[in-house]
Amino acid sequence: MINTQDFKSIFPTGVKNDAYAKYFVGQSYLNMLTTTGVGIGNVTFEPGCRNNWHIHHKGGQILLVTAGRGYYQEWGQPARELHPGDVVNIPPEVKHWHGAAPDSWFAHLAVEVPAEGASNEWLEAVSDEDYAKLK
Amino acid sequence: MINTQDFKSIFPTGVKNDAYAKYFVGQSYLNMLTTTGVGIGNVTFEPGCRNNWHIHHKGGQILLVTAGRGYYQEWGQPARELHPGDVVNIPPEVKHWHGAAPDSWFAHLAVEVPAEGASNEWLEAVSDEDYAKLK
Numbered sequence: 558m559i560n561t562q563d564f565k566s567i568f569p570t571g572v573k574n575d576a577y578a579k580y581f582v583g584q585s586y587l588n589m590l591t592t593t594g595v596g597i598g599n600v601t602f603e604p605g606c607r608n609n610w611h612i613h614h615k616g617g618q619i620l621l622v623t624a625g626r627g628y629y630q631e632w633g634q635p636a637r638e639l640h641p642g643d644v645v646n647i648p649p650e651v652k653h654w655h656g657a658a659p660d661s662w663f664a665h666l667a668v669e670v671p672a673e674g675a676s677n678e679w680l681e682a683v684s685d686e687d688y689a690k691l692k
Numbered sequence: 693m694i695n696t697q698d699f700k701s702i703f704p705t706g707v708k709n710d711a712y713a714k715y716f717v718g719q720s721y722l723n724m725l726t727t728t729g730v731g732i733g734n735v736t737f738e739p740g741c742r743n744n745w746h747i748h749h750k751g752g753q754i755l756l757v758t759a760g761r762g763y764y765q766e767w768g769q770p771a772r773e774l775h776p777g778d779v780v781n782i783p784p785e786v787k788h789w790h791g792a793a794p795d796s797w798f799a800h801l802a803v804e805v806p807a808e809g810a811s812n813e814w815l816e817a818v819s820d821e822d823y824a825k826l827k
Contacts (some may be wrong), residue, residue: 590779594754594781595803597756619730621801642702666756668803
């Protein structure tokens with residue numbers, strides 16, 4: 558479990574998220590808490606780490622923020638700053654990204670909304686230029 | 693939000709769980725975090741509070757423990773003590789209860805596993821005698 562003065566994660570951090578590393582900028586960690594019934598993973602981002610723009614097809618995803626400070630942004634919209642206790646309901650077919658603030662670790666649970674034929678489409682990285690605009 | 697020296701809840705506590713009060717011993721609080729895609733509620737139990745024995749038909753339920761100390765017990769099995777970071781995957785059709793320890797507040801997220809025709813069957817209370825056997 559990762560602990561710093563300002564960041565204490567409740568759920569075990571798990572291992573380096575190597576399987577999805579190509580879809581992230583920076584280091585993330587993934588711990589699947591359950592894969593039965595509803596898939597729920599604990600995702601932890603080091604400061605500055607974020608995933609690429611991506612789309613959940615058919616089923617969406619629900620983020621439950623448990624620690625740190627981060628962002629969620631939908632394509633064409635301003636980024637939403639996230640703190641522990643925040644909930645994001647990501648609809649299917651919406652292009653978006655999520656990740657840590659530049660100066661903070663960040664952790665959320667990701668709940669996969671089940672749907673027949675659900676899939677993820679990974680797109681381009683969030684550019685350093687766009688990311689640098691965030692506070 | 694309820695805070696004591698030993699209990700700090702991440703997700704908002706919400707309101708007194710009046711709708712389900714008849715299925716609980718003691719005071720609980722319910723805050724539905726989302727009802728779109730997958731229903732997720734934040735359930736908070738005062739010390740000694742527990743729900744009645746019950747069964748989730750068709751779809752099960754996943755508990756994600758966020759604060760305090762409590763229990764999960766399946767019919768005919770010893771109770772499992774729960775702490776922050778613990779995950780319980782409750783299969784459908786299994787009679788069980790969950791709730792706080794006698795001396796601690798307790799909070800978990802409850803994730804409803806979607807299923808066609810899902811329903812809950814509420815049964816008898818956990819007796820004071822059985823509950824008193826727990827440490």
